[in-house]
Amino acid sequence: MSDVSFSVERGERLAIIGPNGAGKTTLFNLINGQMLPTSGKVFFWGQDITHMRAYSRAHLGQARSFQLISLFLNLSVLDNTLITLHGIKRSRFQMLRPTTAYTDLLAKAREILSPIDLWERRDELVRSLSYGEQRRLEIALTVALEPKLLLLDEPSSGLTSAESSEITDSICKLGRDITVLLVAHDMDLVFGIADRIMVLHYGKVVANGTPEEIRADPRVKEIYMGIEENAGNTTAT
Amino acid sequence: MTITKIMEALRQPWQLQLVRFTPHMVVVLILAILPAVVPAYVQGTWTKFVIFALFALGYDLIYGHVGLLSLGHAAYFGAGGYTVAALMLHYNMDSLWVGLPLGILAAALVAAIFGFMALRVSGMYFLLVTFALGELLYSVTWNWKWLSTPGMQGISGLPRPDLGIPGFTWNTLSFYYFVLVVFLICFFLVHRIMNSPFGHALRGIRENESRTQSLGYNTWLYKYTAFIITGAFAGVAGVLFVYYNRLISPTHVGVATSFLPMIMVIIGGSGTLLGPVIGAFVIVFVEYFASLFTPERWPLILGAIFVVAIMYARGGINIHLSRLWQRLINRYGSTKV
Amino acid sequence: MELLLSSLVNGISFGMVLFLIASGLSIVMGLMGIVNLAHGALYMVGAYVGWTIAVQLKLDFGLAVIAGGFGGALVGLLIERVFLRRLYKQPNEQVLLTYGFVYILSNIVIWVWGGYRRLQFTAPALYGSMYIGGMPFAKDRLAIIAIGIAVAIALWYLQNKTRMGAIVRAGMDDKEMTMGLGINLERVFTFVFFLAAFIAGSAGVIGAQLLGAYSWLGSDILLYALIVVVVGGLGSVQGALLGGLVIGLIDTFGKALFPQFAMFTIYLAMIVILLAKPSGLLGRKV
Numbered sequence: 001m002s003d004v005s006f007s008v009e010r011g012e013r014l015a016i017i018g019p020n021g022a023g024k025t026t027l028f029n030l031i032n033g034q035m036l037p038t039s040g041k042v043f044f045w046g047q048d049i050t051h052m053r054a055y056s057r058a059h060l061g062q063a064r065s066f067q068l069i070s071l072f073l074n075l076s077v078l079d080n081t082l083i084t085l086h087g088i089k090r091s092r093f094q095m096l097r098p099t100t101a102y103t104d105l106l107a108k109a110r111e112i113l114s115p116i117d118l119w120e121r122r123d124e125l126v127r128s129l130s131y132g133e134q135r136r137l138e139i140a141l142t143v144a145l146e147p148k149l150l151l152l153d154e155p156s157s158g159l160t161s162a163e164s165s166e167i168t169d170s171i172c173k174l175g176r177d178i179t180v181l182l183v184a185h186d187m188d189l190v191f192g193i194a195d196r197i198m199v200l201h202y203g204k205v206v207a208n209g210t211p212e213e214i215r216a217d218p219r220v221k222e223i224y225m226g227i228e229e230n231a232g233n234t235t236a237t
Numbered sequence: 238m239t240i241t242k243i244m245e246a247l248r249q250p251w252q253l254q255l256v257r258f259t260p261h262m263v264v265v266l267i268l269a270i271l272p273a274v275v276p277a278y279v280q281g282t283w284t285k286f287v288i289f290a291l292f293a294l295g296y297d298l299i300y301g302h303v304g305l306l307s308l309g310h311a312a313y314f315g316a317g318g319y320t321v322a323a324l325m326l327h328y329n330m331d332s333l334w335v336g337l338p339l340g341i342l343a344a345a346l347v348a349a350i351f352g353f354m355a356l357r358v359s360g361m362y363f364l365l366v367t368f369a370l371g372e373l374l375y376s377v378t379w380n381w382k383w384l385s386t387p388g389m390q391g392i393s394g395l396p397r398p399d400l401g402i403p404g405f406t407w408n409t410l411s412f413y414y415f416v417l418v419v420f421l422i423c424f425f426l427v428h429r430i431m432n433s434p435f436g437h438a439l440r441g442i443r444e445n446e447s448r449t450q451s452l453g454y455n456t457w458l459y460k461y462t463a464f465i466i467t468g469a470f471a472g473v474a475g476v477l478f479v480y481y482n483r484l485i486s487p488t489h490v491g492v493a494t495s496f497l498p499m500i501m502v503i504i505g506g507s508g509t510l511l512g513p514v515i516g517a518f519v520i521v522f523v524e525y526f527a528s529l530f531t532p533e534r535w536p537l538i539l540g541a542i543f544v545v546a547i548m549y550a551r552g553g554i555n556i557h558l559s560r561l562w563q564r565l566i567n568r569y570g571s572t573k574v
Numbered sequence: 575m576e577l578l579l580s581s582l583v584n585g586i587s588f589g590m591v592l593f594l595i596a597s598g599l600s601i602v603m604g605l606m607g608i609v610n611l612a613h614g615a616l617y618m619v620g621a622y623v624g625w626t627i628a629v630q631l632k633l634d635f636g637l638a639v640i641a642g643g644f645g646g647a648l649v650g651l652l653i654e655r656v657f658l659r660r661l662y663k664q665p666n667e668q669v670l671l672t673y674g675f676v677y678i679l680s681n682i683v684i685w686v687w688g689g690y691r692r693l694q695f696t697a698p699a700l701y702g703s704m705y706i707g708g709m710p711f712a713k714d715r716l717a718i719i720a721i722g723i724a725v726a727i728a729l730w731y732l733q734n735k736t737r738m739g740a741i742v743r744a745g746m747d748d749k750e751m752t753m754g755l756g757i758n759l760e761r762v763f764t765f766v767f768f769l770a771a772f773i774a775g776s777a778g779v780i781g782a783q784l785l786g787a788y789s790w791l792g793s794d795i796l797l798y799a800l801i802v803v804v805v806g807g808l809g810s811v812q813g814a815l816l817g818g819l820v821i822g823l824i825d826t827f828g829k830a831l832f833p834q835f836a837m838f839t840i841y842l843a844m845i846v847i848l849l850a851k852p853s854g855l856l857g858r859k860v
Binding site for chain 2: 603607609657660661665666667669670671675676677678681685793797800803834835836838844848849852853
């Protein structure tokens with residue numbers, strides 16, 4: 001990445017788009033702490049978090065979903081939920097009380113899992129869920145922590161259009177006290193949610209503006225046209 | 238199992254109760270009653286089995302739950318054992334109440350030092366480093382003369398522990414029950430740890446460390462703590478072993494002993510409570526029988542069992558047994574307990 | 575002065591033996607991602623086979639070296655084809671499996687060759703010393719150093735100047751891509767494994783002049799090889815060579831200067847590296 005500078009307002013929904021390899025996931029890794037930048041700084045609500053470890057950033061209020069589903073496949077739905085909920089609580093160091101003793105968290109888990117029809121199946125292993133169900137669970141868990149900043153990396157990849165519009169709806173319903181950064185290829189999702197769109201290409205910011213501005217921007221068209229042309233060359237007409 | 242759960246369970250129809258509790262009853266029967274009715278030499282082997290079950294159970298925390306393969310684990314076993322032995326050799330201190338805590342402390346300390354170094358690297362390097370550190374301790378026990386009764390390698394002639402109870406003397410059976418009590422305490426602790434938020438976090442780390450980190454867990458700290466806890470349990474096993482064997486030598490700190498908890502956990506089933514216990518049972522008793530017929534070929538047999546277990550019995554015996562029980566439960570009752 | 579010189583020669587020749595084993599281990603680990611703990615046992619098998627050829631059958635020592643190489647290679651290939659192949663991408667299981675084989679092979683060696691005595695043997699042509707600049711040097715040590723250098727050059731050439739070497743290095747960086755280029759990586763793997771095992775087995779015979787052969791040699795030499803890999807760095811001939819020489823010299827001088835604490839010098843080296851540069855002197859980022 002080079003020379004990427006931008007800021008996000010509280011409550012804003014910023015979508016980051018661009019061709020594969022443009023550096024979108026890298027950007028998330030820098031914000032969330034999986035990678036450290038070679039130069040430049042990251043500020044979170046005025047605080048310099050450039051060198052802060054990933055696990056501390058969760059306590060500041062970041063929550064992230066990953067491009068490849070990263071749920072704990074060999075653990076049950078309930079276990080996944082409880083581990084997520086304990087992450088920012090002091091009780092996460094507790095070695096002697098069983099997790100099920102924390103009835104308030106158990107109730108919260110029920111609140112999270114019931115709307116997505118997973119409370120009944122809470123003892124099933126996550127790997128036995130369908131891909132769509134896993135995605136839904138992952139998004140629900142990421143949102144459940146009521147973070148200040150939500151980082152969603154390709155939340156609708158691999159989903160059917162019906163499932164995608166479900167995701168779009170649930171993100172729209174989120175309150176304006178949560179700021180959302182979204183990486184996506186699904187344009188319906190992007191235009192359905194975004195207040196602003198930023199376009200990355202080869203690690204640089206190419207455009208940054210409202211959806212209408214981006215739609216009209218010739219440089220953006222060129223990037224995507226170029227890709228379509230290449231795709232066109234390989235398909236028979 | 239909490240009180241409420243037990244009460245709830247007791248209200249179920251008796252057939253379901255019988256099937257539900259049979260595994261537990263069988264285990265209680267085997268552990269508590271059987272040793273009283275068998276000859277003394279079997280009692281001895283039984284004691285050994287319980288000691289190693291404890292060793293394996295502790296080991297499973299770092300292997301089954303965190304997913305880290307730590308070689309050279311006999312180092313912590315040996316640290317505990319040698320501490321107790323050295324206390325007796327040089328200070329005539331045979332009190333249990335001094336020996337056991339100091340042994341555990343020594344083992345935990347060694348684990349803290351070794352773990353710190355080993356966790357600086359990951360993957361393959363972690364394996365190599367834990368192996369080398371295990372060998373380091375083996376060298377220490379071989380070369381440091383203070384750790385040997387003069388004229389031999391290791392410390393011998395050790396007495397049973399002094400409980401501080403006037404007029405009390407040990408016999409094979411009472412010693413077994415003592416070991417069993419310690420084992421049950423540790424078993425309970427491991428059970429608690431497994432089900433706690435800490436234990437869940439360990440499994441999260443095993444499944445996907447990145448995600449666990451982004452959820453807010455300082456994964457290094459969890460791995461390190463788990464490593465030390467595992468070392469401490471190994472130390473308990475080491476202390477008990479010295480009381481049982483009345484002799485400790487460098488071989489008990491070597492590659493062969495490091496091997497044992499690994500193979501027990503693999504055969505019995507990792508990530509569960511009963512798995513390591515079953516594995517310990519199998520290995521200790523197979524060794525006993527092998528030593529009666531082919532003592533020289535025992536390492537070969539052990540190695541072969543190991544290879545077979547890795548290739549074919551991946552989930553461990555525990556998985557197969559629990560599937561069997563599931564089928565029985567399903568046949569006799571459909572309500573979930 | 576003489577002590578210094580002979581320690582130097584001992585250290586370098588021991589280091590060369592370590593290099594021979596560690597090079598195979600390092601490339602196999604770096605390329606195939608397999609921690610083959612039985613690699614040391616292959617060395618041991620080679621040593622025993624070589625002993626049978628050279629001492630029992632009183633045949634040519636060179637033949638013994640080759641026979642040892644094939645001995646090691648055969649056992650190694652057996653383990654790889656029948657067992658390791660099925661454990662693709664399961665590093666823990668691979669480690670455990672090969673650890674089990676160390677056990678098995680140690681016991682088989684006792685069974686077949688009997689007893690626990692250490693068998694030390696030297697090539698008849700290399701008995702005694704030769705004089706260079708008025709100072710005596712043991713001939714067998716010099717021969718080991720010469721062989722080590724020759725093999726190092728050959729392997730380095732293989733690694734950096736041949737197509738095979740390029741494939742191996744590419745495979746280490748990006749397996750999928752290499753396979754995607756239509757290269758039969760599996761055949762390359764098998765060849766690399768064979769080569770590593772062969773070198774280990776012949777090293778067993780060559781090194782027997784220094785170390786001899788005994789039933790727990792498999793795990794002893796494994797320990798040294800592992801420390802060499804940690805110190806020198808994974809995945810390259812240079813790393814194995816540097817690591818081997820460093821450890822060989824540290825160990826030899828350690829034993830000469832501090833006989834009480836002889837064993838610990840190499841652990842100290844490992845600990846220093848772990849604290850200072852965990853990926854090893856010439857290794858890539860871990």
